[in-house]
Amino acid sequence: MKSMKSSFSLALAALMLLLALPLAARAAAQPCACDTIVQLMVMGNYATPMYYADGDEQGRQAMLPMQFLMNERGESRLPITRKWEWEFDAAQDHRENPEYYFVFDYRVDQFENAQRLHEFVEAVCLATGHEKVAMTSTSQANSVMMTYLKEHGYGRARSLMFYNGSFQGTTFMGEALTDFQIGSLADFAEFLACTKRDSEMMAASMNLLTTLPGANRALRLPPANRLAEALAGRVIKHMPYMWTFFPAGYYEQVRDKLLVGPQYDYLRARLDKYHNEVQLHVPELLANAQKAGVKVAVVACYGVSAIPLTAKTDYQNDSLVDVAYSSVGATVAPIGQVLPPGDSPYRSPDGIIDAASCVLPDKTWFVKYKGHWWSDDVFREFQQWFIHSDGHPTVNSNPVYPQFMYVGDGELHALADEPERPPLPDTFVPAMAALLRVLAG
Numbered sequence: 001m002k003s004m005k006s007s008f009s010l011a012l013a014a015l016m017l018l019l020a021l022p023l024a025a026r027a028a029a030q031p032c033a034c035d036t037i038v039q040l041m042v043m044g045n046y047a048t049p050m051y052y053a054d055g056d057e058q059g060r061q062a063m064l065p066m067q068f069l070m071n072e073r074g075e076s077r078l079p080i081t082r083k084w085e086w087e088f089d090a091a092q093d094h095r096e097n098p099e100y101y102f103v104f105d106y107r108v109d110q111f112e113n114a115q116r117l118h119e120f121v122e123a124v125c126l127a128t129g130h131e132k133v134a135m136t137s138t139s140q141a142n143s144v145m146m147t148y149l150k151e152h153g154y155g156r157a158r159s160l161m162f163y164n165g166s167f168q169g170t171t172f173m174g175e176a177l178t179d180f181q182i183g184s185l186a187d188f189a190e191f192l193a194c195t196k197r198d199s200e201m202m203a204a205s206m207n208l209l210t211t212l213p214g215a216n217r218a219l220r221l222p223p224a225n226r227l228a229e230a231l232a233g234r235v236i237k238h239m240p241y242m243w244t245f246f247p248a249g250y251y252e253q254v255r256d257k258l259l260v261g262p263q264y265d266y267l268r269a270r271l272d273k274y275h276n277e278v279q280l281h282v283p284e285l286l287a288n289a290q291k292a293g294v295k296v297a298v299v300a301c302y303g304v305s306a307i308p309l310t311a312k313t314d315y316q317n318d319s320l321v322d323v324a325y326s327s328v329g330a331t332v333a334p335i336g337q338v339l340p341p342g343d344s345p346y347r348s349p350d351g352i353i354d355a356a357s358c359v360l361p362d363k364t365w366f367v368k369y370k371g372h373w374w375s376d377d378v379f380r381e382f383q384q385w386f387i388h389s390d391g392h393p394t395v396n397s398n399p400v401y402p403q404f405m406y407v408g409d410g411e412l413h414a415l416a417d418e419p420e421r422p423p424l425p426d427t428f429v430p431a432m433a434a435l436l437r438v439l440a441g
Helices: 002-020 023-027 110-128 141-152 171-176 185-195 200-209 222-234 248-258 262-277 279-291 376-388 428-439
Strands: 039-043 050-052 080-082 099-103 133-138 157-163 295-302 364-368 404-408 411-414
Touching: 039 110, 039 141, 099 110, 110 133, 110 141, 110 262, 133 141, 141 157, 141 262, 141 279, 157 279, 157 376, 171 248, 248 262, 248 279, 262 279, 279 295, 295 376, 376 411
Parallel strands: 039 099, 039 133, 133 157, 157 295, 295 364, 364 404
Antiparallel strands: 050 080, 404 411
16 A cells, blocks of 8 residues: 555556646657757847846836946946747747747856856757757857857757857957047948948948048047047956957956956956857867867958047958957958968958968858848848858859858858949949038038
């Protein structure tokens, strides 16, 4: 009798435990045998709602300025948080919709974001019954991804695509916090002409601005300088996420300039942890992904000048991130110049880039005339080819997607096939020049 009671108790306990399991976990008891590749997009979105954690199940949405109020420890001054519940339905049929999106918290440190990403990945795997996912990270999400890989390894990654990664920082942010200054009219004209390159009229108009009297003098806008100082002193320095933008060559200088006093000891320790354990080891983490058998692609955009808010603007980038950083090691000529002659098989047709110095030269693609932000219209076909390709594709695997490409008419093309731009009508340039001079007084 005692044995029967014991068996009944064990069975009852097992039943209660089963009922307590989430539906997604029970659904994952049988691994899915379908050939669908589950995909995860890791990205940042400043428009993602934040809420007051006041016990209200729905929560009150926090206005944007309130989200920036952080204390000396790098924590929110108000009880504001991101809603971390998974942004998918556990009952979703991944065979019809295999894409999931993780949006990180742009305020907190990347170790916290990496832990949330780990939980998200595990939940996706449970819900779908798949052991691995194809991960794509964009912009600053790459620092979250690198921290995730450092903390949790490569076991869940079927493939990794890093797009315009700022995981090694950006010269723009380093310079802005050490030598902020408003550029000249000519600098802004060059930036806009390059950014709006697909518009011949815009490019020509902006280029003509450089001919105006005083175009090369730095603009004097004291309010802008005061705003930059206020942002650095009251917002940026208290947000751990923002510190991942500072390259190794700037990090300690900016840290020692802004974080003075024992009240910042805790924050400094958190920032140093990311800098010393992740940022300085990005090349190693990337190489280890390939050694672990993960399919890897690095995508770096260039051909766009830097935002002219610092003295240094002559480096190739996507308007925010240096291509030397996003490619993890490419040798790059300054804006308006080309590299010395050479016979490297990784040299770009325009002579601007040599990818031989990249950590993964055979797995690194470059796209000219594309700005920083991800665009499904431009990259989706390339992304899906990479994710679904057999084996470990390289820059030589598909002639449609060679190592060096450019964006034209919203599509990717081989850079070697880039046509010369047709000249503008003879009547347009003088007329526009005259109009600009009139507007300038």
